[in-house]
Amino acid sequence: xxxxxxxxxxxxxxxxxxxxxxxxxxxxxxxxxxxxxxxxxxxxxxxxxxxxxxxxxxxxxxxxxxxxxxxxxxxxxxxxxxxxxxxxxxxxxxxxxxxxxxxxxxxxxxxxxxxxxxxxxxxxxxxxxxxxxxxxxxxxxxxxxxxxxxxxxxxxxxxxxxxxxxxxxxxxxxxxxxxxxxxxxxxxxxxxxxxxxxxxxxxxxxxxxxxxxxxxxxxxxxxxxxxxxxxxxxxxxxxxxxxxxxxxxxxxxxxxxxxxxxxxxxxxxxxxxxxxxxxxxxxxxxxxxxxxxxxxxxxxxxxxxxxxxxxxxxxxxxxxxxxxxxxxx
Ligand SMILES: Nc1ncnc2c1ncn2[C@@H]1O[C@H](COP(=O)(O)OP(=O)(O)O)[C@@H](O)[C@H]1O
Ligand code: SF4
Ligand SMILES: [Mg+2]
Numbered sequence: 001x002x003x004x005x006x007x008x009x010x011x012x013x014x015x016x017x018x019x020x021x022x023x024x025x026x027x028x029x030x031x032x033x034x035x036x037x038x039x040x041x042x043x044x045x046x047x048x049x050x051x052x053x054x055x056x057x058x059x060x061x062x063x064x065x066x067x068x069x070x071x072x073x074x075x076x077x078x079x080x081x082x083x084x085x086x087x088x089x090x091x092x093x094x095x096x097x098x099x100x101x102x103x104x105x106x107x108x109x110x111x112x113x114x115x116x117x118x119x120x121x122x123x124x125x126x127x128x129x130x131x132x133x134x135x136x137x138x139x140x141x142x143x144x145x146x147x148x149x150x151x152x153x154x155x156x157x158x159x160x161x162x163x164x165x166x167x168x169x170x171x172x173x174x175x176x177x178x179x180x181x182x183x184x185x186x187x188x189x190x191x192x193x194x195x196x197x198x199x200x201x202x203x204x205x206x207x208x209x210x211x212x213x214x215x216x217x218x219x220x221x222x223x224x225x226x227x228x229x230x231x232x233x234x235x236x237x238x239x240x241x242x243x244x245x246x247x248x249x250x251x252x253x254x255x256x257x258x259x260x261x262x263x264x265x266x267x268x269x270x271x272x273x274x275x276x277x278x279x280x281x282x283x284x285x286x287x288x289x290x291x292x293x294x295x296x297x298x299x300x301x302x303x304x305x306x307x308x309x310x311x312x313x314x315x316x317x318x319x320x321x322x323x324x325x326x327x328x329x
Contacts, residue, residue, distance in 0.1 A: 009178060009210045010042040010065060014074035017060050017234075032281045034060040036234035037074070039308070042178070045208040047201075049225035049242060051218060051257065055279055057234040058214045062180045065212060066098050067091055096126055099171035103183040105163035109155040115166050116141070116151035122173045140169040144199060161192035168199065172207075179204075180212045185220065197224055218261045222246050230254045233279045233289040240314020250316045252296045288319065296320055 017035040022028075035057045042048050042065070050058045063069040065076060067083040076083040078098075084090035102108050109118055116137050123133040141151065144165040155163055164184065171179060181200065185193040201224050204211050215221050221228055222242055229239040230253065238251040249255045256274050276293040285292050291301040298320065306317040 007043050008041045009044045009079060011077040011080075012038055012040040012061075012065060012074065013077070014039060015061065015064055015071045015076070016073035017057070017064060017069065018072050030282060033284065034234055034281055035064065035071075036281075036284075038234075038236055040229060040236065040239070042210050042212060044177075044210055045204075046226045047204055047211045047213050047224055049221035049228040050212060050214045050231060051216060051221055051228060052231035053216065053278055055281065056231040057281070058231055059182050060234075061231070062100065062182050062212060062214050066100055066178075066180050067094070068100065096122070096174035097176050098178040098180070099174075099176045101164075101167055101171055101179060101181045101184045103187050105160065105167045105187075106155060108167050109163060111155055114152050114154060115146070115158070118155075118166060119170045119173060122170060126174055136173065137169075140172055143172070143203075144169045145195075159192070160188050161196055164188060164196050165199070168196075168203070172203065175207075176209065178210045178212075180214070182214045183216070184213075186215070186217070193220070200224070218246070218257060222261075230257065233281055233284060235289065235317065236308055236315070237290065237318070238314060238316045239308070240316075244313050248312075250311060250314065250321055251318050252294050252320075253290050254316075256295075288317075 015035055015038040016033065018031050018033045020029050020031050038061060040048075050061065052058055060069070064071050067076060067078075067086055070086055078094065084094060113121075119137045119140055120133045123136060128136065137151070138148065141148065146162060146165050146169065150158065150162070155166070158166070184200065185196050188196060197220055200211070200213075203209060213221065213225055225242045227240065228242045228245050229236045230245070230251065231237070232253050238245060238249065238254045245254060246258055249258045274293050279289070285302075287300075287302045287304050288294070288297070288306055291297045294301065296318075301319055304319060306319045308315045308317040309321070311321045
């Protein structure tokens with residue numbers, strides 16, 4: 001028994017990922033800690049947003065949650081049981097239940113296969129008879145808003161938004177219970193983004209899917225997510241109900257991110273400008289990793305790494321949670 005509460009579908013415990021990269025001709029390598037100790041639960045039927053600047057480890061975390069990559073340390077429990085190791089028979093069997101949607105639909109699709117064949121592929125892999133597969137492909141295409149006459153088309157004959165609908169239809173083919181969407185609309189025209197986000201939200205509501213929605217677009221995350229986790233240099237710095245975190249952010253990094261999103265009629269007047277270099281996991285600062293850029297830093301922040309603690313209806317990692325923080329207008 002893992003002791004996992006029944007409503008929890010997936011649980012990450014102490015996840016760490018590090019990559020060793022060859023650096024020079026002389027074989028000197030460097031180690032990058034992309035994810036640095038993450039505890040996180042995904043509940044049945046919820047949308048959990050993961051936000052943070054580029055390089056904060058969001059995609060690496062997403063891949064580990066799906067078992068596409070084994071963690072360096074820690075583990076993922078899927079319905080209370082350890083996630084099978086990548087590419088084992090048990091892992092393949094679990095693939096029907098979890099899927100990933102990436103940023104670039106063209107890269108995710110095979111240019112030489114028709115739309116209907118690509119949507120049918122996971123059904124064939126899981127042994128669905130051809131007649132049933134054909135009917136299911138038609139149903140899926142209709143569900144994601146593709147026309148029947150597009151079935152015989154190739155990816156390059158569709159628009160970016162239509163291609164992402166194909167990717168979504170294919171991901172849904174085997175009735176998954178869990179989807180990780182990694183920047184699913186970032187590569188699409190702004191005018192199309194809302195349509196695809198609305199489609200994902202409808203699908204989630206209709207089918208009770210649990211979803212991890214990775215994005216650097218806070219407006220989209222606020223609009224679609226039940227809960228949000230904010231990442232900085234491979235760690236979660238704040239996590240809680242989306243409305244609470246966005247309306248009353250407690251961590252200085254979250255406050256800076258939230259204040260950079262224009263609010264109706266207010267422009268960017270309340271913006272906190274982050275100074276210093278963007279996060280680089282190859283040069284992790286001591287103590288609180290955010291301290292070189294933090295407007296609220298005190299000397300202790302350079303020495304002590306804050307733990308993620310319960311605070312005011314969410315979890316946050318900051319030494320000054322109870323202190324007076326600089327105001328966000
Ligand atoms: N396969 C890999 N090999 C080496 N470094 C990697 C690999 N994947 C990610 N990284 C590094 O890990 C850090 C986090 O990357 P990533 O998870 O892609 O962040 P995000 O999705 O938030 O932009 C980055 O510094 C990135 O360069
Ligand atoms: S611990 Fe210190 S440096 Fe880190 S976020 Fe809190 S105040 Fe800023
Ligand atoms: Mg990424």
